[in-house]
Amino acid sequence: MGGEGLGWKDLEIGFVVTEPGNASSYKTGDWRSERPIRENERCIKCGLCYIYCPEACIHEDEEGYFEADLYYCKGCGICAHECPRSVISMVEEKEE
Amino acid sequence: MTKGKIVGLEGSFAVAEAVRMANTDVIAAYPITPQTHIVERLSEMVADGDLDADFICVESEHSAMSACVGASAAGARVFTCSAGQGLELMHEVLYIPSSMRLPVVAVAANRALSAPLSVWCDHSDVMALRDISWIQMFAENNQQAFDLTTCAYRIAEDKDVLFPTMVHIDGFYLSHVIEDMVLPEEEEVAGFIPDYEHPFVLDPDKPVSMGCYGPPFIYPETKKAQEVAFDNTRSKIQAIWDEFGEIFGRHYSPVESYKMDGARIALLTMGSCSETAMLAVDELREAGVDVGLIRLRLWRPFPFNELREAVKELDLLVVLDRAISFGMGGPVCSELKSALYNKREELKIVGFIGGLGGRDIQISEFKYMVTQAQEKVKAIERGEEVETEIIGVREGGGR
Amino acid sequence: MIEICIYGRGGQGAVTLAELVAHAAISEGKHAQSMPSFGPERRGAPVLAFLRVSETERIKIRAEVTEPDVLIVLDPGLLQVGDVVSRLKKDGTAVINTMKSHDEMKSELSVNKLATVDAMSIARAVLGLPIVNTTMLGAMIKATGIVKLESLEAPLEERFGKVATKNIEAMKEAYAGAVVS
Numbered sequence: 001m002g003g004e005g006l007g008w009k010d011l012e013i014g015f016v017v018t019e020p021g022n023a024s025s026y027k028t029g030d031w032r033s034e035r036p037i038r039e040n041e042r043c044i045k046c047g048l049c050y051i052y053c054p055e056a057c058i059h060e061d062e063e064g065y066f067e068a069d070l071y072y073c074k075g076c077g078i079c080a081h082e083c084p085r086s087v088i089s090m091v092e093e094k095e096e
Numbered sequence: 097m098t099k100g101k102i103v104g105l106e107g108s109f110a111v112a113e114a115v116r117m118a119n120t121d122v123i124a125a126y127p128i129t130p131q132t133h134i135v136e137r138l139s140e141m142v143a144d145g146d147l148d149a150d151f152i153c154v155e156s157e158h159s160a161m162s163a164c165v166g167a168s169a170a171g172a173r174v175f176t177c178s179a180g181q182g183l184e185l186m187h188e189v190l191y192i193p194s195s196m197r198l199p200v201v202a203v204a205a206n207r208a209l210s211a212p213l214s215v216w217c218d219h220s221d222v223m224a225l226r227d228i229s230w231i232q233m234f235a236e237n238n239q240q241a242f243d244l245t246t247c248a249y250r251i252a253e254d255k256d257v258l259f260p261t262m263v264h265i266d267g268f269y270l271s272h273v274i275e276d277m278v279l280p281e282e283e284e285v286a287g288f289i290p291d292y293e294h295p296f297v298l299d300p301d302k303p304v305s306m307g308c309y310g311p312p313f314i315y316p317e318t319k320k321a322q323e324v325a326f327d328n329t330r331s332k333i334q335a336i337w338d339e340f341g342e343i344f345g346r347h348y349s350p351v352e353s354y355k356m357d358g359a360r361i362a363l364l365t366m367g368s369c370s371e372t373a374m375l376a377v378d379e380l381r382e383a384g385v386d387v388g389l390i391r392l393r394l395w396r397p398f399p400f401n402e403l404r405e406a407v408k409e410l411d412l413l414v415v416l417d418r419a420i421s422f423g424m425g426g427p428v429c430s431e432l433k434s435a436l437y438n439k440r441e442e443l444k445i446v447g448f449i450g451g452l453g454g455r456d457i458q459i460s461e462f463k464y465m466v467t468q469a470q471e472k473v474k475a476i477e478r479g480e481e482v483e484t485e486i487i488g489v490r491e492g493g494g495r
Numbered sequence: 496m497i498e499i500c501i502y503g504r505g506g507q508g509a510v511t512l513a514e515l516v517a518h519a520a521i522s523e524g525k526h527a528q529s530m531p532s533f534g535p536e537r538r539g540a541p542v543l544a545f546l547r548v549s550e551t552e553r554i555k556i557r558a559e560v561t562e563p564d565v566l567i568v569l570d571p572g573l574l575q576v577g578d579v580v581s582r583l584k585k586d587g588t589a590v591i592n593t594m595k596s597h598d599e600m601k602s603e604l605s606v607n608k609l610a611t612v613d614a615m616s617i618a619r620a621v622l623g624l625p626i627v628n629t630t631m632l633g634a635m636i637k638a639t640g641i642v643k644l645e646s647l648e649a650p651l652e653e654r655f656g657k658v659a660t661k662n663i664e665a666m667k668e669a670y671a672g673a674v675v676s
């Protein structure tokens with residue numbers, strides 16, 4: 001996450017964080033026990049998965065299909081639940 | 097020294113005048129007895145165009161402080177006021193501007209807490225706010241209500257302070273009393289409180305994150321930083337009061353004394369009963385009792401050094417609390433004991449509780465406290481247990 | 496320092512009376528303090544207000560007046576409620592709104608100095624309202640001389656705006672009509 005080594009003298013007044021958007025350096029991908037996989041043949045490119053993802057980690061590729069960034073994807077399964085075409089299914093993460 | 101003009105002003109209106117002269121940008125407040133006249137007067141000023149501020153009509157005190165936090169984070173000069181139950185409803189949010197170092201200014205018209213329902217004055221509401229990390233001070237009369245509110249802006253907004261600041265005025269005893277006071281020239285007050293700039297404000301061109309999440313790996317560091325900064329405000333508070341004194345001719349310090357020369361006994365008070373206590377000291381001095389009066393002006397940060405200095409020559413300190421810390425006694429008394437622990441073994445401290453829920457405190461009560469405290473010291477020396485006495489409380493039991 | 500208790504009922508303006516006199520005294524360069532006997536206002540319920548005026552010394556005491564030098568009673572019915580008169584100082588002055596004759600009131604109350612006026616009739620005639628506080632100002636000033644009659648004009652105007660004139664008239668009528676002995 002960053003900041004673990006900071007002492008109290010290093011903090012800005014009122015614990016203000018001066019680097020906006022630094023939450024993007026926070027890896028939520030390691031919370032995941034299931035990952036979303038897609039069968040894009042059925043995808044109608046409606047973008048609901050993109051809208052519903054609470055991590056905002058789904059992006060659109062050049063062909064207009066959607067893909068999750070696994071650095072952030074926490075495996076919540078919301079995209080799979082919301083997809084009207086059952087494109088997405090959640091599969092257990094394998095031990096590496 | 098400044099002229100100003102002598103006016104008859106209600107304590108609430110004196111506060112409103114200070115808020116107006118400080119050119120406050122945003123006021124968010126919810127009316128509650130006995131603070132109501134402050135809010136009413138301010139909303140009138142805004143409606144009449146006498147004060148160019150946004151008056152946010154909120155639906156509760158919780159919302160009032162939330163709106164203050166937002167406005168202050170955007171860099172506005174912000175004011176609110178409340179009392180009793182209102183401060184309690186606001187309580188959750190009170191910790192936010194202090195932790196975020198937002199210089200909100202507030203006035204509390206001190207009131208008892210329910211149940212039973214009481215709109216009258218005591219310090220139960222103040223004592224519930226001890227740990228909110230706001231600078232807190234007590235006014236003894238309407239002049240001080242004006243002066244200290246004016247100073248509160250300067251103190252809160254000082255770049256070496258940046259903590260919210262609260263002025264306590266006793267409900268009814270100041271909020272509803274009209275008395276003569278000096279209202280300074282507007283330009284002079286404006287000169288004393290220049291515009292301020294917070295190092296961090298909500299600004300789309302210079303984005304920052306405020307009020308972030310604080311996981312265990314960083315939370316203690318944020319609190320240490322807050323405690324150190326809060327402790328360090330003491331010298332600034334005095335410096336600003338000194339500057340105020342030079343301009344306006346009225347001087348304030350964290351601990352103020354009255355007739356302490358040669359005193360072996362001292363009463364200790366906070367707020368509107370202090371001048372009544374002075375009259376008791378006058379009468380006791382006349383009767384040959386070596387007694388003086390210590391008034392705690394600054395309540396937070398606690399003025400340890402000034403207090404220790406004030407009690408140096410004393411044998412007996414008699415403390416009046418206007419609240420009960422249930423199961424612990426008088427909250428001010430127990431704080432004083434802890435502040436003076438190991439400092440002067442021979443000093444005896446005897447606490448009384450009085451003025452609860454608006455029960456009047458007359459000169460005679462202070463004289464009673466001084467006499468009675470000396471008896472209690474004898475009992476303590478005999479090794480007896482001495483309870484904290486609630487002055488004038490009826491025993492009953494005959495039914 | 497002169498200490499005054501004003502007894503009235505919620506809505507009769509006891510607190511306002513105390514405030515008006517405080518403003519008048521301060522405008523004369525005196526020290527003054529008006530203090531309501533605190534509580535939520537309820538129309539008709541007995542209400543007590545306090546007033547202190549001091550020529551030279553700042554007023555320090557912030558507590559209720561327990562032994563007044565002057566007692567103002569806006570509603571004669573209150574003489575029956577509690578110990579309204581008993582706390583008045585021995586050499587004190589009572590100013591009472593009553594329809595009874597001065598002599599009758601004098602025989603009923605054992606006070607050093609008594610001022611009576613039928614403020615209710617004056618208020619009804621001049622203001623068209625049964626609110627006697629401003630009328631009673633006249634009687635109070637005649638009995639005590641605590642401030643000048645003229646000093647009340649500015650505070651009355653500040654407080655009542657357009658209808659101040661009538662209130663000033665009622666005050667002056669009571670000043671003329673009050674019997675003091």
Ligand code: SF4
Nearest residue numbers: 053068073076077079
């Ligand atoms: S599983 Fe959850 S976090 Fe991952 S892409 Fe789907 S909605 Fe986003």
Ligand code: SF4
Nearest residue numbers: 043044046047049083
């Ligand atoms: S919700 Fe399903 S159908 Fe819609 S874009 Fe996402 S994967 Fe395709």
